[in-house]
Amino acid sequence: xxxxxxxxxxxxxxxxxxxxNSYAKFETMGMIGDEPIRTYTTQYLTLIGAPxxxxxxMWMDQLMKExxxxxxxxxxNETR
Numbered sequence: 001x002x003x004x005x006x007x008x009x010x011x012x013x014x015x016x017x018x019x020x021n022s023y024a025k026f027e028t029m030g031m032i033g034d035e036p037i038r039t040y041t042t043q044y045l046t047l048i049g050a051p052x053x054x055x056x057x058m059w060m061d062q063l064m065k066e067x068x069x070x071x072x073x074x075x076x077n078e079t080r
């Protein structure tokens with residue numbers, strides 16, 4: 001998961017927002033199509049040397065959770 005945290009940390013806020021916005025739509029579509037969450041998950045899996053089809057839905061969920069964590073931390077740090 002450390003590599004996933006580093007991957008998400010390198011994303012811009014607009015990229016993370018695009019992932020977030022695509023998640024609900026993607027979930028209702030049955031995890032099919034080329035939404036940003038699939039695109040970024042495929043990039044991550046390629047980066048770590050895993051086949052992009054290797055449990056991609058599980059990794060999309062993990063990516064989304066890390067994006068939410070990163071965005072939440074930013075909001076928390078800004079309100080201190």
